[in-house]
Amino acid sequence: MWLNALFVALGGAIGTFFRYSIDVAFANTSTIMVNLIGSFLLGCLTAYTQSNTMPQWLKVGVGVGLLGGFTTMSTFAQNIHRMTLNGAWLLSTSYSFASVIGGIGLAFIGFNVMKRGQDT
Numbered sequence: 112m113w114l115n116a117l118f119v120a121l122g123g124a125i126g127t128f129f130r131y132s133i134d135v136a137f138a139n140t141s142t143i144m145v146n147l148i149g150s151f152l153l154g155c156l157t158a159y160t161q162s163n164t165m166p167q168w169l170k171v172g173v174g175v176g177l178l179g180g181f182t183t184m185s186t187f188a189q190n191i192h193r194m195t196l197n198g199a200w201l202l203s204t205s206y207s208f209a210s211v212i213g214g215i216g217l218a219f220i221g222f223n224v225m226k227r228g229q230d231t
Contacts, residue, residue: 118168122176130181142186143210149182150214154221162229 134141156174159165187210194203 114168115171118172119176119179122172122178123180126177126180126182130183142183142190143206143213146182146184146187146210147213147217149178151217151221153178154218154223155225157218158222158225158229162226 130141130145133145137144153174156170156178160170191203191207194200194206
């Protein structure tokens with residue numbers, strides 16, 4: 112239990128560092144980038160852990176910690192709120208659609224890419 116919590120915290124610190132770095136480098140597109148990349152990587156991790164044994168501390172450290180710290184639902188929600196307040200309904204709708212459908216799609220793609228790589 113404590114080992115899991117320690118690695119979630121460590122992974123979270125690393126994930127937030129990477130997220131901040133992307134935010135600095137790509138200020139206008141960082142939220143959608145990290146959420147889509149994180150969805151793809153979580154799909155890969157999910158597929159990998161189905162076929163391989165991975166210690167629980169590493170699994171939660173990467174999945175919950177690193178990828179949880181890297182991605183951000185709160186900033187996504189704040190961006191949607193700001194867009195709608197500014198009357199940018201089409202942009203808000205497009206951004207929501209791209210984030211949700213893109214995230215699910217990339218998680219699916221990541222899962223299948225990893226599964227195919229394991230089958231070869």
